[in-house]
Amino acid sequence: MSLQTATAAPAEELNPFKIAQQQFEIAANYLDLDDSMRQVLKNAKRQLVVSIPVKMDGGQVCVFEGYRVQHNVARGPAKGGIRFHPGVTLDEVKALASWMTWKCATVGIPYGGGKGGVVCDPKSMSKGELERLTRRYAFEIAPIIGPDRDIPAPDVYTDEQTMAWIMDTISMVRGHTELGVVTGKPIALGGSQGRGEATARGCLYAVREACRVRGITLRDARVAIHGFGNAGANFARLVSSEDGARVVAIADSRAGVYNEHGIGVQAALRHKAETGTVAGLHNAEPIPRDEVLEVECDLLCPAALENSITLANVERVRARIIAELANGPVTPAADRVLFDRGVFLLPDILANAGGVTVSYYEWVQDQYSYFWTEDRVRDTLEQTMRTAFADVYAAAERFRTDMRAGAYVVAVSRVAEATSVRGIFP
DSSP, rough: OOOOTTOOOOOOOOHHHHHHHHHEEEEEHHHTOOOOHHHHHHHHHHHEEEEEEEEOSSSSSSEEEEEEEEOOOOSSEEEEEEEEEETTOOHHHHHHHHHHHHHHTTTTTTTTEEEEEEEOOOSSSSSSHHHHHHHHHHHHHHOBBBBEEEEEEEEETTOOHHHHHHHHHHHHTTSSSGGGGGGOOOGGOOOOTTTHHHHHHHHHHHHHHHHHHHOOOOOTOEEEEEEOOOHHHHHHHHHHHHHHEEEEEEEEESOOEEOOTTHHHHHHHHHHHHHHHSSOOOTOOEGGGGGGGGGGEEEEEEEEOOOOOOTTTGGGEEEEEEOSSSSBBHHHHHHHHHHHHTTEEEEEETTTTHHHHHHHHHHHHHHTTOOOOOHHHHHHHHHHHHHHHHHHHHHHHHTTOOHHHHHHOOOOOOHHHHHHHHHHOO
């Protein structure tokens, strides 16, 4: 569901940056942060807005608007994806950048938070137009990105090809190859083994820990996935093949499908690759895409865009565990309802942190020109996610609160400590 078309109770806040600040304030209150520290941590360090002229295939020039936001760099260079989407706004990018700050701190990797976006409809553009858009956008944000400053990665409707174009553009500008300027690259250009499935695999490791503490077995557990892009599709594949879960519902941007006995994930992946949608999938009942959020299940993975679960539909959500594969899919008001009902929610800054964690591994490999095996990537990621889950769960138990507040307590305390130790220049 796009930000513009999301519906909710009139009083509910749906601006993503204001939501991000609300989430921060909850942790700041638990930590009893002073006003000065709150002001430093909740505001973005740098915001860049650029115009991107692109020559289209028909010969005309269209000008697109792009953004790059660096929220906080107290613990290391900014890190965050780039999304191409018609609904991108500056406030959305600011929110995503702040969530990246807290996400990196939650899993203990030495990055701050950044994010980028271009307002465009990539589905209506040719590959040539997308390449020209990407290269011009990369050139415009070149002054503020680099392996020691800000490292972009793929996000919504961008991929390893997008990253290859950005890396090549920045390398041409700088006069030498800069492998570490982006992550999520093709293996041939310094990408990491395991990066493509990292977000989904990291989420799976967190879900296993959640099931352990809640006394739920994943074998034959009913799983619903709202969003069938890279993260959602890979999670469906992994949770079914490695843990024996039963994927009962899937939605992409066009349609939803349901089968209480289980959807054949491999068949769904082939159908999606061939047709571009899950609509018409054999042996599955068509349902409205957003009803996938409401099917009775043991595990629900919102893997689309922000504000998918709000006060408008939270009472109809019937999941025991929710793992946020997307960024910001559950609003703060819906959070409270779910917590009161005993739903165990794995927040985005923990559940989908596998992607940035393996991006960090890729960056390390590029810096040293020494590349890891896929087994090493997976083993290290599992250790990182299990440690992060334990830290977050302990904080939630200590303050008798939900896992989102627990994650923010962990993350904000780490960034606040780094900020305090560094001091304010001059």
